Amino acid sequence: MVLNDMEGKIAIVGGGISGLATALALKRIGLTVSIYEKKAENSRTGSGIVLGSNALRALDYLGVLPQIQERGISSNQYFIFDNHGKPITTLHSEQTVYPLYTFIHRKDLIDILLNALSDEHIFYKKKLVFFTTNHKKSQLFFEDGTIVKTDYLLACDGIHSAIRNQLFPDKHLRYAGYTCWRGVLENSYDHCLPFYSETWGAKGRFGIIPLTNNRLYWYALKNGEPNDTRLHEWGTDELLSNFSEYHHPIPTIIENTLDKDVTRRDIYDLESLFHYVYDRILLLGDAAHATTPNLGQGACLAIEDAVFLAKCAEQDKHLETAMTSFEKIRLARTKKVVHESWMFGKIAQIDIPFICSVRNMVMKWTPASFHQSRLQVLQNLTL
Numbered sequence: 254m255v256l257n258d259m260e261g262k263i264a265i266v267g268g269g270i271s272g273l274a275t276a277l278a279l280k281r282i283g284l285t286v287s288i289y290e291k292k293a294e295n296s297r298t299g300s301g302i303v304l305g306s307n308a309l310r311a312l313d314y315l316g317v318l319p320q321i322q323e324r325g326i327s328s329n330q331y332f333i334f335d336n337h338g339k340p341i342t343t344l345h346s347e348q349t350v351y352p353l354y355t356f357i358h359r360k361d362l363i364d365i366l367l368n369a370l371s372d373e374h375i376f377y378k379k380k381l382v383f384f385t386t387n388h389k390k391s392q393l394f395f396e397d398g399t400i401v402k403t404d405y406l407l408a409c410d411g412i413h414s415a416i417r418n419q420l421f422p423d424k425h426l427r428y429a430g431y432t433c434w435r436g437v438l439e440n441s442y443d444h445c446l447p448f449y450s451e452t453w454g455a456k457g458r459f460g461i462i463p464l465t466n467n468r469l470y471w472y473a474l475k476n477g478e479p480n481d482t483r484l485h486e487w488g489t490d491e492l493l494s495n496f497s498e499y500h501h502p503i504p505t506i507i508e509n510t511l512d513k514d515v516t517r518r519d520i521y522d523l524e525s526l527f528h529y530v531y532d533r534i535l536l537l538g539d540a541a542h543a544t545t546p547n548l549g550q551g552a553c554l555a556i557e558d559a560v561f562l563a564k565c566a567e568q569d570k571h572l573e574t575a576m577t578s579f580e581k582i583r584l585a586r587t588k589k590v591v592h593e594s595w596m597f598g599k600i601a602q603i604d605i606p607f608i609c610s611v612r613n614m615v616m617k618w619t620p621a622s623f624h625q626s627r628l629q630v631l632q633n634l635t636l
């Protein structure tokens with residue numbers, strides 16, 4: 254369907270998960286966009302990512318579910334262990350249409366979205382520096398001197414969004430209190446558990462996730478000051494020493510991972526915004542509602558955003574009003590997920606041994622159905 258009255262240039266800044274999913278969703282309703290991405294083509298790396306059932310439903314709408322299923326691994330279970338390997342709780346879902354979790358390498362997810370967008374205009378090495386707007390049109394100024402005029406500007410430029418910083422300079426990122434290492438282990442045959450698990454202990458949190466092609470994605474989280482130079486220098490040797498007393502296969506996984514396959518990042522989320530729309534400019538994905546990764550929902554929300562924007566555009570027949578409808582629908586849900594994820598992180602990152610034991614006991618006594626129902630509320634998505 255071509256929405257003729259929406260004709261006008263649409264620019265997306267940022268060609269990550271949000272930018273590509275948004276372009277694909279708009280393409281499905283007949284709208285063409287130009288994407289401006291600061292990185293070079295084929296420069297994408299990254300580790301694994303967990304997609305909840307809500308993201309799978311949205312990816313189904315985008316028409317790429319078979320490709321995701323082919324390159325991902327799905328599971329309806331999630332285990333939390335203590336550092337000795339004893340289960341604290343198990344989440345299990347009987348959900349039939351879409352699995353509770355699907356695990357995929359980020360690069361595979363990006364490739365799938367890019368392939369589905371084959372004829373879209375993507376301009377690489379285009380770093381937006383600033384923009385001007387007269388409420389109807391915006392002018393985008395790129396680092397290489399290019400200037401682009403556009404009728405609609407979709408900001409998909411991530412947690413450090415230059416567009417958001419210009420629109421809402423008083424909105425700040427909030428440091429969560431911990432840093433995160435992510436690694437991918439190739440040839441993980443001997444160490445791979447066929448399900449998603451996290452291990453909680455006073456020395457930090459460790460997640461293990463199977464990927465296709467005999468790979469394994471793992472992450473480790475540890476409390477620290479923001480920009481903690483001591484932790485920032487940690488490689489696999491220091492991680493191994495920190496997690497050496499954790500249950501099998503955690504030390505083996507760290508020991509077998511190459512330093513070059515590990516990245517580290519301090520964890521932040523974004524103070525809630527009151528608006529995602531400013532005239533004909535719309536913030537999406539992490540630019541709008543960056544969340545801590547504790548519930549594995551940041552990218553899922555970005556994919557949801559894409560679908561909701563397209564749905565609003567289909568209904569409203571005009572992109573400007575569709576943006577306002579989108580904001581009305583999305584503010585409450587995204588705020589809730591960001592909050593729940595922050596709170597989950599506070600509980601999971603407790604590092605005082607006695608309080609860890611109490612927490613683990615309370616979680617063991619709480620019926621798993623309680624945790625499951627909370628998770629399902631977050632992952633339920635009606636399109």
Ligand SMILES: Cc1cc2nc3c(=O)[nH]c(=O)nc-3n(C[C@H](O)[C@H](O)[C@H](O)COP(=O)(O)OP(=O)(O)OC[C@H]3O[C@@H](n4cnc5c(N)ncnc54)[C@H](O)[C@@H]3O)c2cc1C
Binds near residue numbers: 270271303411540546
């Ligand atoms: C440790 C960790 C683990 C996570 N795990 C999960 C998970 O398991 N599941 C999940 O759903 N989410 C997870 N997330 C969150 C997820 O990574 C983000 O929510 C998701 O990547 C957001 O997508 P985005 O496109 O909005 O932003 P980004 O992925 O940051 O993409 C932004 C894009 O914009 C480009 N860009 C930035 N600035 C400019 C500019 N000025 N000009 C042009 N281009 C620009 C960037 O190069 C990038 O390509 C995790 C996050 C972290 C930190």
